[in-house]
Amino acid sequence: MAQQGENPPSPVDMVADEALCPTHEFLDIVPNNHYLDPNNFRTDFPVVVEILRRHSIFYALNETAEVPLIYVQQLWQTLELDNVDEDNPFLTGLVDGSEFRLTIGELRMILHLSEPDHGGNVSYSPRVQSDRLRQDLLALGYRGKQIGHLSTFNRNKLQPIWYCLFTILN
Numbered sequence: 001m002a003q004q005g006e007n008p009p010s011p012v013d014m015v016a017d018e019a020l021c022p023t024h025e026f027l028d029i030v031p032n033n034h035y036l037d038p039n040n041f042r043t044d045f046p047v048v049v050e051i052l053r054r055h056s057i058f059y060a061l062n063e064t065a066e067v068p069l070i071y072v073q074q075l076w077q078t079l080e081l082d083n084v085d086e087d088n089p090f091l092t093g094l095v096d097g098s099e100f101r102l103t104i105g106e107l108r109m110i111l112h113l114s115e116p117d118h119g120g121n122v123s124y125s126p127r128v129q130s131d132r133l134r135q136d137l138l139a140l141g142y143r144g145k146q147i148g149h150l151s152t153f154n155r156n157k158l159q160p161i162w163y164c165l166f167t168i169l170n
Helices: 014-020 046-053 058-062 069-078 104-110 130-139 160-169
Strands: 080-082 090-095 098-103
Touching: 014 069, 046 058, 046 160, 069 090, 090 104, 098 104
Parallel strands: none
Antiparallel strands: 080 090, 090 098
């Protein structure tokens, strides 16, 4: 038993965790790694939250799970998109040292992004191409510089209601 003033032994095997994913390589957990709690989310545009409530993305934004941080870190550091077969891309990575493969369709089903039809088939809208996303951002009133890469997109340059939506989604 630990004496007063001493830390008790940890039930976590720190050596094993360090082997899975060294702590000096941890990625920062930032606000966009949180979930949407629609009952406690304050905004000047409550209609945006109501739209999301009724959209298929709501489950993915709202659902939570307790996952050890070490597994999340290892996943983010090893996750890759294998796009060799454009019709069936998949994600690969490691969790607890074990490899996994997850198709985009499986990820969509896990996140409840589409419901099966009466025959049990699930269909999804095709992925939107970058050029189309750029056009749509401009149509929403984006006032920033030319968008070279979508990663350079600055949501501060959007109209306030669209800024609200992008803040929730990111």
